[in-house]
Amino acid sequence: MSKGDERNLDHCLKCSTCHTQCPVVANYLAFPGPKQLGPELERLRLARGGKAPFEIDEALNYCTNCKRCDIACPHGVKPSYYNIKNKAKLKGKSLNKFRDWILAHNVWWGKIGSQIPSLTNFGLKFPLTRLSMGLVGVANRHFPKYEKKKVIISKEKKEKKALYYAGCYASYNEPQIIQAAVNILEACGYQVELAPAACCGTPMVSNGLLEEAGKLAEKNTDIFLKYIQQGFKIITTCSSCGLALKEEYAHMLPGEKSNRLRKNIWDLFEILDEEGILPFSSSQKIAKAYYHVPCHLKAQGIGVPAANLLKAIAIKELIIEDSYCCGISGTYGFKKEKYALSMAIGGPLFQDIKESQVPLVITDCGTCKLQIEHGTGVTVNHPAVILENYLKKTQ
Amino acid sequence: MTNKVQVVVIGGGATGTGILRDLALRGIDSLLVEQNDLATGTSGRFHGLLHSGARYVVKDLHSAEECIQENIILKEIAPDCIEDTGGMFIATKNDDLSYVNQWLEGCEKAGINTGEVSAQELLKEEPALTPDIVKAYYVPDAAVDGFTLAAANVLSANKAGAQVKTYTKVVGFKLEQNKVRGVYLQNKRTGKEELVGCDYVINAGGAWAGQIAALAGQNINISPDKGVLVIFNHRITNRVLNHLRPPGDGDIFVPHGSVTVFGTTSRLTSSPDDNEATRGEVLELLAEGSNLVPDLKEMRLIRAFAGVRPIYQPEGGEVGREATRDFTLIDHSRFTGLQGMVSVVGGKLTTFRLMAKVAVDMVAGRLGIDKPCITHLEKIYAPVPRNGAKPGEYLCQCEMVTKKMLDQAVLEKEQFSLSDVRRLTRLGMGPCQGTFCTFRAAGYYHESRGLKVKAANKLLKDHIEERWKGSKAVLWGQQAQEAQLTRGIYLGLLNLERLDSDRHDV
Numbered sequence A: 001m002s003k004g005d006e007r008n009l010d011h012c013l014k015c016s017t018c019h020t021q022c023p024v025v026a027n028y029l030a031f032p033g034p035k036q037l038g039p040e041l042e043r044l045r046l047a048r049g050g051k052a053p054f055e056i057d058e059a060l061n062y063c064t065n066c067k068r069c070d071i072a073c074p075h076g077v078k079p080s081y082y083n084i085k086n087k088a089k090l091k092g093k094s095l096n097k098f099r100d101w102i103l104a105h106n107v108w109w110g111k112i113g114s115q116i117p118s119l120t121n122f123g124l125k126f127p128l129t130r131l132s133m134g135l136v137g138v139a140n141r142h143f144p145k146y147e148k149k150k151v152i153i154s155k156e157k158k159e160k161k162a163l164y165y166a167g168c169y170a171s172y173n174e175p176q177i178i179q180a181a182v183n184i185l186e187a188c189g190y191q192v193e194l195a196p197a198a199c200c201g202t203p204m205v206s207n208g209l210l211e212e213a214g215k216l217a218e219k220n221t222d223i224f225l226k227y228i229q230q231g232f233k234i235i236t237t238c239s240s241c242g243l244a245l246k247e248e249y250a251h252m253l254p255g256e257k258s259n260r261l262r263k264n265i266w267d268l269f270e271i272l273d274e275e276g277i278l279p280f281s282s283s284q285k286i287a288k289a290y291y292h293v294p295c296h297l298k299a300q301g302i303g304v305p306a307a308n309l310l311k312a313i314a315i316k317e318l319i320i321e322d323s324y325c326c327g328i329s330g331t332y333g334f335k336k337e338k339y340a341l342s343m344a345i346g347g348p349l350f351q352d353i354k355e356s357q358v359p360l361v362i363t364d365c366g367t368c369k370l371q372i373e374h375g376t377g378v379t380v381n382h383p384a385v386i387l388e389n390y391l392k393k394t395q
Numbered sequence B: 001m002t003n004k005v006q007v008v009v010i011g012g013g014a015t016g017t018g019i020l021r022d023l024a025l026r027g028i029d030s031l032l033v034e035q036n037d038l039a040t041g042t043s044g045r046f047h048g049l050l051h052s053g054a055r056y057v058v059k060d061l062h063s064a065e066e067c068i069q070e071n072i073i074l075k076e077i078a079p080d081c082i083e084d085t086g087g088m089f090i091a092t093k094n095d096d097l098s099y100v101n102q103w104l105e106g107c108e109k110a111g112i113n114t115g116e117v118s119a120q121e122l123l124k125e126e127p128a129l130t131p132d133i134v135k136a137y138y139v140p141d142a143a144v145d146g147f148t149l150a151a152a153n154v155l156s157a158n159k160a161g162a163q164v165k166t167y168t169k170v171v172g173f174k175l176e177q178n179k180v181r182g183v184y185l186q187n188k189r190t191g192k193e194e195l196v197g198c199d200y201v202i203n204a205g206g207a208w209a210g211q212i213a214a215l216a217g218q219n220i221n222i223s224p225d226k227g228v229l230v231i232f233n234h235r236i237t238n239r240v241l242n243h244l245r246p247p248g249d250g251d252i253f254v255p256h257g258s259v260t261v262f263g264t265t266s267r268l269t270s271s272p273d274d275n276e277a278t279r280g281e282v283l284e285l286l287a288e289g290s291n292l293v294p295d296l297k298e299m300r301l302i303r304a305f306a307g308v309r310p311i312y313q314p315e316g317g318e319v320g321r322e323a324t325r326d327f328t329l330i331d332h333s334r335f336t337g338l339q340g341m342v343s344v345v346g347g348k349l350t351t352f353r354l355m356a357k358v359a360v361d362m363v364a365g366r367l368g369i370d371k372p373c374i375t376h377l378e379k380i381y382a383p384v385p386r387n388g389a390k391p392g393e394y395l396c397q398c399e400m401v402t403k404k405m406l407d408q409a410v411l412e413k414e415q416f417s418l419s420d421v422r423r424l425t426r427l428g429m430g431p432c433q434g435t436f437c438t439f440r441a442a443g444y445y446h447e448s449r450g451l452k453v454k455a456a457n458k459l460l461k462d463h464i465e466e467r468w469k470g471s472k473a474v475l476w477g478q479q480a481q482e483a484q485l486t487r488g489i490y491l492g493l494l495n496l497e498r499l500d501s502d503r504h505d506v
Ligand SMILES: Cc1cc2nc3c(=O)[nH]c(=O)nc-3n(C[C@H](O)[C@H](O)[C@H](O)COP(=O)(O)OP(=O)(O)OC[C@H]3O[C@@H](n4cnc5c(N)ncnc54)[C@H](O)[C@@H]3O)c2cc1C
Pocket: B010, B011, B012, B013, B014, B015, B016, B033, B034, B035, B036, B038, B039, B040, B041, B042, B043, B044, B045, B046, B047, B048, B049, B050, B051, B168, B169, B170, B171, B204, B205, B206, B207, B208, B209, B212, B225, B226, B227, B228, B229, B264, B265, B306, B307, B308, B309, B346, B347, B348, B349, B350, B351
């Protein structure tokens, strides 16, 4: 155990604040909650030389890795990190392991799927495919469509350089986000390049494949640092990718490298906010929308820059709501045994959206979008897509 | 109950309970009396190290030999009470290396296996250690739980027919013609006195043995020697850590369940009841310990306490000594002619079984019973086993104590305190020091044992006060914050000061 983690352990006062904020606890009483699974059991695991697992470790599988506990803790303990670390040691049922492995490697399926989208999308709807997915423990729900699109980027050299890291969801399922981000950055005076990096590793981390995620993190860090050296800022539009690069990597590869990396990672709207760039203005505003704050954006501790910007320039009435977890948590809601729980966690959010009678929901996270559309039927869009549309209107 | 037994054993520490078990297994009708709960004397206020003997090989080879012999036996017969963590001795670059050779020679002579390990390899397994290690060796040390040990001895003795009275103090002896005929007992809770007749008394009063003997007009010259210990929130090392140098202050870390016990010191004190650790003593210890564990001062302390060793100083010209150099069996008839009383003093917890054997061999002989000691052949078991439970069943989450364990801990007890329960279960021994389990446990007993509200409130009040006492000397950093939370809950939310309760125990 690294020294930092041990000190974290010492900080826990048992106050249970984290427990009250865990969305899984609220919907599944048998879940021991972050306080117990994290700092409490960690002490006892150490007592066994970190070797023998506890029976109740099985429950770790139900942690969504939403990180609401980390934000809630008034004492800087990060219970979710113990969960991640110990999940990796679990010996689960082999079938579920297989399924988790498939879901953790969404980047591969993404690559294949987006090469031949129509075939894959047909396959995902085909009853036999659905049946076999059911057999390996994947929930019978809509899958994101795979899409491929060529991104158009200007070749002009500029002073300000941005390396845009799109992440899996935008790359394989919603490439219009990539184009939107590129257009926005260019409009703000950036020379943009697309990052030659694949998955950030979050799905692997959530599915307990820590070692693999660590290797990936190392590889990605080296790629990013090369660009940082040349004066690039790394820009993300996916909350989970952003959190991984800022926080998760620092836990997996503590040291100078990850420290340098985290200082150069920016959410697209975070950098717009930081630089105070608002080159757009128009009277054609969207009347009403609902902004859902993704848990992993919350965990980045940067507030809600996208919502603030959109509210200031593009939307007349924007409801900004950060009290709900949508329940999908990446690949979690795709698992058969967790599907119902995932929908229950999202329940209050769905209801709030329906009651506010909005035609549009905005959120930064791709899987939040899938879940909210699935739970409410309301259209959900990425803030970059909204802003870019608005940008087109102003030009 | 009958008010005549063959032997009365005084003192419910490791020695007394070990003696009771040995007597019972030889079929001798016996009663043990303890003024508080079991293991509330030094046996509950010690370091928790089942010595391999390696600490003593240079200064006291004989003692080391006894330790390793008992170490092997106890690991075999008392697995519930012992965690076989293994131990290590490390010398740093500031230590005198000529001592290392002397030490290795001693271990060889005593028959203690040592295995050298490179600093590099050891640091991989024990990352908290100082990088300044020059020499390191593994030894067969282990951790032993004094509370469980005493309770397991008693459970075994009970099964063989022996009786135990706790919260019962010996207040006098019935002597006739210079022979002990019985002991006067006082129940500390009710104040009632009674006389129990007997043929023999074995005084296993530890640091109090002198006071007890004085009740029979006997003089045992015991100087109480205080040792301070601190408890860290979690395990710092996985093995017992010893400083490889001539034994001194602050050179042993014992991983004990979920915590680490570190100490100790040695200072003469005025009374065996002086068991408070001061802040100054704690700071001195931490400074010393930082030589082995550099980050020590930043780690969270949850408690500090002290225990008292009985240092026995035989008076000149004494003839009644019949023992090893480590512990002493005093046959009072040889000094003053008083028949029917022996006292056992000194020793270590590690050698309690041997001490019991030597004492019972003598007493059995006097009683004309020639059954041999069999305490090394039969296992002993914890009365409250720790079994797996489901989350949600834990009343104390820090230490994973279940309702079932609370039931087992008070089985056949008319009256009990949460401290009694704690000693058997570890209730409230974790980082929150009873903040979250005390009200739950009080509530649980209120319901399951049908306690009156005032009685349940008393359980709560006593326990919170007791936990507070032990954390006073380490109130800084996180533990100070924890104490504020405790204060908020008990003084604020629950209005503890005005809580209507039965009278406090003093
Ligand atoms: C700080 C410290 C650290 C130690 N560390 C270790 C270690 O790591 N390993 C090890 O092997 N040894 C260690 N020891 C030594 C060991 O703890 C003791 O040798 C051992 O616990 C003594 O047990 P005991 O039963 O003789 O005495 P105690 O446990 O003190 O038992 C005596 C009992 O007699 C009771 N009593 C007193 N007066 C009366 C009366 N009038 N009526 C009824 N009952 C009465 C007391 O309440 C007490 O419970 C340590 C000692 C100290 C002080």
